[in-house]
Amino acid sequence: MTYTLEPPLPETPTPRDYERIHFNPAELPRKRIVGLLACQRDPLLQALTTRVVSVAPAAAPPLAQKGRAKKKDKGSAASSATGTGANTPAEQGKLWEVELEDTVIFPEGGGQPWDTGTLYVTEAGETHALVIEGCVRRKLDAVHMVRVPPGTRVDPTALPGTDVRVEAHWERRMDHMTIHTAQHLLSAVLDARELPTLSWGMPAWPATDAPYVELPRGLTWAEAADVEDECNRRIREARRVWIDFSMQGGASGASGAGGGESDDRENRGIPKDYTGGVIRHCNIDGIDRNACCGTQCPDLSLVGFIHVLPPSTPHAACAPSSRVPTRLFFVAGPRAVSHLALASRWLSQAGQAIGVSRAELVPRIEKIEAIRFETDAAAKSLKAELAGIVGAAAGKRGVVWIPRVEKSTHDYEFMTSAAGAWGAAGAEEGAVIVFTSAPPGVSPTLLMVQGKDEAQSKSVFEGIKNALDDVDSEGGKRVKGGGARGRFMAKVDGKWGKREIAAVQGVIDNFGQASRQ
Template sequence: MLMPALAGALRCQRDSYLKVLQTKVVSCEKKKGFYAVEFEDTVLFPEGGGQPFDKGVILREKDDSETPVEVTDVQRDGLHAIHSLISPLEPGETVTMQVDWARRLDHMQQHTGQHLLSAVLDKKDVATVGWNLGVQMNYVELDRKLSTEEVQETQLDVNQAIAQALPITVDISGHDEEKGAMRVVTIGEMDRNPCCGTHLAKTSEIGSILLLHQVPNKGNSRLFFMAGNRVTDYAKSSHDRIRSVNAALSCQTDDTLSKIEQLQLRQRALLSQLKTAQQELAVQEAGKIAAILESKEVYVLYKPDYDMEYLRFVEKQLPDLQGTAILLCGQGPSGGAIIIAGKAVDKYAGLVKDTFKDAKGGGKGRWQGKVVRYNSGEVERALELNK
């Protein structure tokens, strides 16, 4: 009878650098949308300890086409590593599994980087109370916020420890019926911590760690960071974005901030001028509406390129109306706003809600609402009231 290796003593945990493993299928159970497969052993790490699961492929010896079966997820079920596959395997058959090495190496750089970062912070009496390995950025959750000087000092200290190429070892100290093999990760003489994850062999393989920003969280502080190849990728992408900004602003990097400040000042001036012009236009629009409503029961004003603020400008200029004004703005899937003011607000509020399927609003004496989206033909039907 085939017996699977248990969490804590999986081959991927005993040898983090193993990329290919020949093993046998213990079980294969059809689930909703996938097949849950357990192997005698695995080179694919099941999610745990803050580290995401590995991805990889399975090659079947009996498959002449050598088409790999994709492994989309690996999770722990108690002490068992359950692999999610897109195609079934037969219990007892021998297969070869290959890990997505780029993904694994990235996870090891981030995870080992977190251990080292937390060790450095611990010596500064700053405790790590949690952490997260993200797709681009990670964070360590600390029991307090670091000062700018502390962040700079920590950045220097952690990268000095990386340069020292400190050895990283994993010791198995026993076995827990619920957690599996008890593994302790040691970084030189700096740190000893229990961990189920896969780790690098020495700190120099982390490459570098970049500390980013902090975000408060329920009395704690999340210090964001990235490690390894992510640092160089981030530097390159950031450089490319800065170059694009330079081109758009027609300036050099050193002049970018001052150029943006100039544009902001100019924008504020233009917005002020626009607001004044809109108010002047609103006075004219209101006068036109008031004149029309002296002889008509209702009038619809539709301004597709304006917003609720403009509609309020118009409404403020409307005296005691003889009829009812329906003010609309916005267009298409972006929706817009509606104000109804005048004599027969309730009557036309009902008509508006019947006309505009996605209109919502209310009020007494005046009706104000929004349109989530304008559907085809709705505005045209409303404007027929002007005929």
């Protein structure tokens, strides 16, 4: 038996049997608790006239949500999500916590980010549009974070008992809702393959980043394509979705997704501080039944389609490359359109960058990679041969310095090979070879000192280190490093110029004079 909650909500395309209440709601207070909010009873209801219950100054702004904005874009996050363009608290105005009798603003939960929207307040015949920056759940209550700009002729403290109109930011809602419904479908399809969802995540609108489900193992490309095909087949069938409402701690009084007793992930993830409320079970006809507090599409056709992003397993592999918990990314609804449009443009740009059509891009990249591999191997062989020549040609007595200034990055492997060749070519016992690598525009400079006699090598290294530190007029320590067994390595901070070159040359000259005495 199902009941009707009075007063009824405004008419929308949502079927009347989407909301199935399995307890007598006659004794419920007029203020709707989280679980029975208008947005949870009719997900297609965009606006609602309701009454303000309480207003209080907000202690803090709503927390940033994952995917809402990059760190460098914090200043623009509110603008993107709520329509406000202010940059400082004084310009933004004061934030207030507002509770309503009912609301179309979803207060975050079940992995779904909160809604934003607008609160329309009429005073003295003038209507003011106040931005709802977020909505949070506090036990059974939905608390709206409402911004009142400076100069607005609205006294928030006088709003309790006043009728207002609340409207959801619909683009954000549809993005979140279609993804959430798609996640339920995807998890059900995966569950039937003995791949239970361990967790899931959704970056908040306006992010176009892909949400994910975490699975016990990775998938092959063939498995991912098969799952995607089944999901989209169910979407094309426009399978019905409905919500069963039951009192927390009581029997649900509802049938399972397939018409019998539920075989489901029913009560996963119910918050510990949610007590004395209602439990909502989301049903996808013949496919799934799962406890959920979020907003769900009335039928799967509203999802549009799901695209499961190819996993990191090599595309031709017959077995998954990972046997540990792995994230499977997907997109659905409006975000899928944006995501795939962006991917298509990237594909075209990549083709233009190497001068081929999109269809030829993969074979051309494979060919480029093969050529690069051969070139790298040849260059490595040639560099090793050149390092041997450089090392063998260096002086075999005293202190030898080989400065490197090639327009590249530091080549530690080259210096090591050259030093090895120098030693193998008959360097005398007390001889030391010094390498400095100072490519233009690259900092810090790399210093390497090597010799057969550890004490002599250390003495040369310390001499160069002290000389370079002395170049700094402020007396700072520019050279950081050390070593053992005849090899010493260090990085030299700051600019490498004529004074540094002269300092190193002075040390080498001093050791050369000492060796001749």
